[in-house]
Amino acid sequence: MVSSFEKKFVLHLPSSTENLALIRDFVSKIGAQAGLEQGQVSMIELAVDEACANVIEHAYGSDQTKEVIVRARLNEDTIEIQVEDTGKGFDPGTIEQKELTKLIAERRSGGLGMRMMQMVMDEVQYSIKPGERNELRMIKRLKRS
């Protein structure tokens, strides 16, 4: 099942949370086809969901006329996911990673998404050009079933 060449998949879709299910399915099918462990596929799905939810809500402020792009590159040893937007961008370095107990005390629901991506993927890297092209690249080293 493992091929020697890189397999590339791209998905473009309207920036709406109703499309998160489609995005998870896209990732799940690619993962299953690559023969990845179901548990690992679930975790990659989760990271991509978080990344896209952030683009939809923060980069585009829920403007459904905007477009989210999800790229997946499948290699022998890694899956690389890239999420792209042309929205407002942000400086990831300034996002404080507060303790969960602090967030609870402040009754804040946010601040979990980026943490989740970091916990789940092996590499998470932003490249931000506000209004032009913001990219989030995530890499996971593969375990095959």
Add this chain to the structure above:
Amino acid sequence: MVSSFEKKFVLHLPSSTENLALIRDFVSKIGAQAGLEQGQVSMIELAVDEACANVIEHAYGSDQTKEVIVRARLNEDTIEIQVEDTGKGFDPGTIEQKELTKLIAERRSGGLGMRMMQMVMDEVQYSIKPGERNELRMIKRLKRS
């Protein structure tokens, strides 16, 4: 659920029959999200499967390094599907639509795919530039559940 603007979805993926399941899922999720009847979604899935199987097998001769592109545009009243390849192309006008009994007598398994698309979709239209860009556009008028 029906929005006033057009919703565009694009899927790029390697030309391999193992990706047909992913393609059907892509169509199925878009259809379900648009609130189409399940029966109608199944038929559109089938037409897109046939179109992509033809590209993978005929346009690209099963060369998995090539790319298939599937576009879906969802409007109030129609879903428009476009399947694109840069493969060898063909002249759809020259494809004879033989009687099923004749095909059986000749022990041929082929020749059913284009017929299926025509039966299932409201419009089916090819635009062929061999090696450059071959497009198959199909339109279905929607029934919502």
Add this chain to the structure above:
Amino acid sequence: MANSFAVSNAQHGEISILMLDGFLDAHTAPDFEEAIQKEVNAGRTKVVVNCEKLTYISSAGLGVFMTFIEEIREAGGDIKICGVIPKVMQVFEILGFHSLFDIVGDVPQAAAKFAEGAEGG
């Protein structure tokens, strides 16, 4: 996952029952083709294709039935199709397969059809 497909084989007297499970498309049709080819090669031409668990079929799957039906009928056998769910039946009907193939409810009915045929002939 959604492109999984399996075909399994059971022998009931001189009737071969092929059970299809899952999605039959251009990716999985070769597995089905191989399974029928095996029956034909072994001279077993009374074939029942049980579609109870078949959830999807495209023209690539229909093509497999078409490739073999003539040869099998000439050899005095037939392909009886049974257990087809409505969604799959619709695909058979779009191309007019219901008038070219013997499609019945379940395996016993398919077997009965073969028995009738044997008596009649």
Add this chain to the structure above:
Amino acid sequence: MANSFAVSNAQHGEISILMLDGFLDAHTAPDFEEAIQKEVNAGRTKVVVNCEKLTYISSAGLGVFMTFIEEIREAGGDIKICGVIPKVMQVFEILGFHSLFDIVGDVPQAAAKFAEGAEGG
């Protein structure tokens, strides 16, 4: 379809049981938030969230638990989480929710926890 989600409500004495079903993500989290908000507004702060049928959760879903837990505990109540399937439990654990929330096996166990709390206090 894969982004369907439903939350239903049952009252057992002073305990409110919210049953989650399906996929809890940024799209569906507002429905869950609304359901908890209703309980809080009505002064019902002994809440059991039954996750037996919850097949997926993202941080947007976890965020709903976080928003309310402090307010509910200050009012003398709690959110007990039960019936979590392994795949969902893994997500709770990634962010350390298992040490901040009372996660138990099933609804009776969750109810027992509330009873204990009432006796103890």
